[in-house]
Amino acid sequence: SLIQEAGCLCVFSVLYFQKNGISNGTLYKKTFIEHFEQAPMYVAVLTFLGFGVGTIFGYLRDFMRAWGLEKRNVATEREQQKDFVPLYQDFENFYTRNLYMRIRDNWNRPICSVPGPQFDLMERVTDDYNWTFRFTGRTIKNVINMGSYNYLGFAETDVNALKTVTIELQKYGTGICSTRQEMGTLDKHVELEKLVAKFLGVEDAMVFGMGFATNSMNIPALVGKGCLILSDELNHTSLVLGARLSGATIRIFKHNNMQSLEKLLRDAIIYGQPRSHRAWRKIIILVEGIYSMEGSIVRLPEIVSLKKKYKAYLYLDEAHSIGAVGATGRGVVEYFGMSPDDVDVLMGTFTKSFGAAGGYIAGKKDLVDFLRTHSHSAVYATSMCPPVAEQIIRAMKCLMGQDGTTQGKVRQLGKNTRYFRRRLHEMGFIIYGNDDSPVVPLLLYMPGKIGAFARRMLEKNIGVVVVGFPATPITESRARFCVSAAHTREMLDTVSTADVLLKLTSDAKEVGRSCVSVILNLNNSFLHLFF
């Protein structure tokens, strides 16, 4: 399967649409620039070399474990089950045992403060190379947070800001102890739903307690057998799970590729259902506003024109884009200057930009009334708790400018995003995604650099999220930065210069370009690894 991945190493090109000239030029009111630069050939070769060495040593370790030369810390079958179908011999388990375990200390790090622009981490050491961890009892203070989805900076503990939330907490408590349909609908939920509908400019909205469950429990209510789902290649697991649970036929189109989508739509309408050739009951297109692993923004104008032409429905998941893009934070619909009536189902989460938890689905009143009775989440899941609802209400009022506080958060986020992306670009790193998206993936490619990058950044008091194989293609591991409105310019400068000083990542230009900046920091930070 490594060879398969070699075959599909990304061949994206830089796409640049201008207002006049290209066929869909009139749909876009401003330039849409996305980068998916391909790395030089030697980077791909070296990545495979690294994986090759890792695989050889993985086989060696497996051999030693099987023959008892090494203590077994892994999950194995019991003696009585040795003749059964083997459980742990596939590639995923091999990868987990031999490659993931070596760098496991970079994930699941417990934090012990609010995930604002800076946070505190619990210090964790391992004595047996990441098989077990123990806490030393100390905390690492004031680590710059480049991993939390805190786009507008609403994750804060300022007493004045949280005054209304404290009042609601004392009035309602924390538990609801019921589902929406039984006794779990409070006046807070009604107020929140009206506010969400007003914020987005739609007729009605419904809120749910959990963002993942909003997707996975509501898509089965909207589509069923005999319907067709056209879903983007890189959709989130919640959308995939909801689509699979619904029982509809799923077809995948290439990421953000309108030709592929149009071809699928035409084939669906011409040929109908697989064997009976009847018309599909419903065709629904599932896309996301901002894709969190690529940082790319959906091509909404083209999708809306396609959906109108072929009479399909559109489900837009704005988990990362609500509050983060658009002039006043109303998501990709406002970013492209379109009307919310064009999208049939607007879905989003409150986890990312609003500093709360939960999700919403908004649209026409008929749709939301249908979901109130037919959604699994409404019938069986506990509703959102009141202090969280109040936090969303206060955040939304702040965004809409209704409670007198300053409204510059979205502008600040936009400035921070553009500044950070420009700095990283100038330094020659390969960055994916749209210039306006606050999710910034920095490509690392080689497996050794994943662990090294995260560890070195933590030593410099910067916490980053690095992503490797199961979430990304195996040859394209990356570090994902999430820019926040609460980051100051000094913090962003610290982070980008830390990257330069480390010089651990592949350049878009030649490697080894300027090692003058690699100073004594390297000596100090690497020596203590060996001794």
Add this chain to the structure above:
Amino acid sequence: MDIKSMKNYLYWLYCQFELITCSYLMEPWEKLLFYSFNITMLVMVLYIAYIFVPVHITMAFQFFLHLFGNQHENTVSIVK
């Protein structure tokens, strides 16, 4: 200062080698195994090059001279 920047550069190259070949991730005994294997192969290649390359170059040189019609010294005859 020159020596220091040279040393830093070499150290940086060593770190890049470690990252690329994943030896950064290995436990010490694995690193020992990997480096000893690599160094053994490198030494063998260099030794074989040291022994055979001059011989091969001389043979190739003679072959090309013969090909282009150049005669050896002892086949030149003196015409009287």
